[in-house]
Amino acid sequence: MVALTGAGVSAESGVPTFRGEDGLWKNYRAEEIATPEAFASNPKLVWEWYNWRRDLIGSCQPNPAHHALAKLHDAPFGFTLVTQNVDGLHAKAGSMDVLEVHGCLWRIRCDSCGHIERNEIVPLPEPPLCGCGSPLRPDVVWFGEQLDPVLLSSITEALSRADVMIVAGTSSVVYPAASFADYASRAGAKIIEINLDPTPLTSRADLSLQGRAGDILPSIVEALL
Ligand code: NAD
Ligand code: ZN
Numbered sequence: 001m002v003a004l005t006g007a008g009v010s011a012e013s014g015v016p017t018f019r020g021e022d023g024l025w026k027n028y029r030a031e032e033i034a035t036p037e038a039f040a041s042n043p044k045l046v047w048e049w050y051n052w053r054r055d056l057i058g059s060c061q062p063n064p065a066h067h068a069l070a071k072l073h074d075a076p077f078g079f080t081l082v083t084q085n086v087d088g089l090h091a092k093a094g095s096m097d098v099l100e101v102h103g104c105l106w107r108i109r110c111d112s113c114g115h116i117e118r119n120e121i122v123p124l125p126e127p128p129l130c131g132c133g134s135p136l137r138p139d140v141v142w143f144g145e146q147l148d149p150v151l152l153s154s155i156t157e158a159l160s161r162a163d164v165m166i167v168a169g170t171s172s173v174v175y176p177a178a179s180f181a182d183y184a185s186r187a188g189a190k191i192i193e194i195n196l197d198p199t200p201l202t203s204r205a206d207l208s209l210q211g212r213a214g215d216i217l218p219s220i221v222e223a224l225l
Contacts, residue, residue: 008169047126062093080158107139
């Protein structure tokens with residue numbers, strides 16, 4: 001089994017999604033701030049946003065959806081957890097080896113010298129500087145950037161082996177993550193979608209469960225274990 005989670009799974013923990021009603025920050029859309037171009041032209045603004053997000057998310061706790069998925073690591077069948085979330089809440093709930101497609105908010109890195117570190121200090125200077133003098137950035141994948149090819153091959157390997165794939169709390173519009181379900185489906189997996197609303201994936205899913213991830217995932221996991 002593979003599960004792919006998106007911002008909706010963390011919404012019940014109080015983490016804003018990008019596309020919900022609370023998706024805006026100071027009238028900016030994420031697509032305007034979470035880009036290499038925005039960082040190059042205005043690192044202060046980008047870090048102001050990340051300080052706000054790290055502050056908000058740092059006090060959020062995992063919800064029943066995260067806890068349910070963490071239990072699947074003991075399942076008698078193989079289980080791989082793939083997330084688009086950068087909030088670290090799956091790990092906080094005890095999930096191990098989470099494939100974080102879009103990186104993690106709690107790591108920062110320098111693109112000039114390659115330095116990378118775990119960092120949970122809030123707020124950081126805007127921008128924080130590396131020992132080499134360059135601005136440090138969050139170790140997340142921004143709009144317009146490529147996914148890590150090594151991570152991507154681990155994901156496609158899991159997708160190609162899967163009998164069942166759960167896609168929970170994702171709008172299925174951000175690529176390439178939005179194509180993972182089709183990849184798994186072509187390789188023979190049944191697709192179960194969990195979302196509050198219909199998405200572009202809904203018509204192609206084998207089963208579409210409309211509701212809150214925090215209600216539905218625990219009952220699925222309870223039935224499985
Ligand atoms: P999205 O914001 O585009 O979509 C969220 C989806 O979750 C929507 O389809 C919504 O209907 C659904 N949803 C909301 N509450 C739900 C609930 N309680 N139960 C079930 N479904 C619910 O999120 P996305 O598809 O993950 O794509 C946005 C991108 O932005 C991601 O790639 C991610 O990296 C990033 N992001 C991450 C976080 C985070 O780390 N928590 C938060 C916002 C955005
Ligand atoms: Zn550096």
